Amino acid sequence: EDKVVQSPLSLVVHEGDTVTLNCSYEVTNFRSLLWYKQEKKAPTFLFMLTSSGIEKKSGRLSSILDKKELSSILNITATQTGDSAIYLCAVLNSGGSNYKLTFGKGTLLTVNP
Amino acid sequence: DAGVTQSPTHLIKTRGQHVTLRCSPISGHKSVSWYQQVLGQGPQFIFQYYEKEERGRGNFPDRFSARQFPNYSSELNVNALLLGDSALYLCASSLAPGAQYGYTFGSGTRLTVV
Numbered sequence: 265e266d267k268v269v270q271s272p273l274s275l276v277v278h279e280g281d282t283v284t285l286n287c288s289y290e291v292t293n294f295r296s297l298l299w300y301k302q303e304k305k306a307p308t309f310l311f312m313l314t315s316s317g318i319e320k321k322s323g324r325l326s327s328i329l330d331k332k333e334l335s336s337i338l339n340i341t342a343t344q345t346g347d348s349a350i351y352l353c354a355v356l357n358s359g360g361s362n363y364k365l366t367f368g369k370g371t372l373l374t375v376n377p
Numbered sequence: 378d379a380g381v382t383q384s385p386t387h388l389i390k391t392r393g394q395h396v397t398l399r400c401s402p403i404s405g406h407k408s409v410s411w412y413q414q415v416l417g418q419g420p421q422f423i424f425q426y427y428e429k430e431e432r433g434r435g436n437f438p439d440r441f442s443a444r445q446f447p448n449y450s451s452e453l454n455v456n457a458l459l460l461g462d463s464a465l466y467l468c469a470s471s472l473a474p475g476a477q478y479g480y481t482f483g484s485g486t487r488l489t490v491v
Contacts, residue, residue: 362433367419
C-alpha cells in the first residue's frame, strides 16, 4: 500500500524562526513529490519535485527531494504569522496510464508573533 | 480567470440519504480528480476522470460513484450516507493526468452527515 509520512505533525514557532518539515514515502511507480499549503480549504500548490538533489526555491520557502532516501524536506526561513497553515506532502504515482496523489497527514505549523 | 469551482460549499444530510457534489475545472483542463479529507487527515484519493473516462479509483466502497460530462465538469455521488462520510470533499483539475501538468484544487464541499 502506498504510504506518505510527514513529521512533525504539529509545530509551534515564533516569528523569525526557521522551520524544516519532513516527508518520507513508500510508493510504487513514483512520478513526483508535491508540497501544498492548506489554510482554510483549498490546498495551494507550492512545489513539485521530480529530480533528486535539485533545490527549488520560492522566496523564503525551499524544498529538495532525495530519491535515494525516499524523502523530501520543506524549509521556511524567517517565518511570519501568515505562514501558519497545514503543509501537505503528496506523492504522484502511476499504474499504467492512471495517476493518483497520495497525501501525508500534514504538518500543522503555528507561527506566533 | 475562474479557478476550480465546487458546489455547494456546505451541505448537511441525514444518514441513508444520497448526495451529489459538483466540480467545474479550470477552462481547458480535461482531467478532474476527487479527494476526501476527514478532519485531521490528509486528502484521500477517490476517483480520477480524463476525457470523460474513469482513469483511477481509490479504496472507497461502491456507494461512491462519479462521472465527467462533455464540458469536463464532474459530479461525485454518494449513496446511503454514513456518519463516517462527513468530510471535506476536494476536486482537483489538471490539463491531463501526469506529473508535468500540476493539480489545482477547489475550495471543497464540506459535507456533514447527521
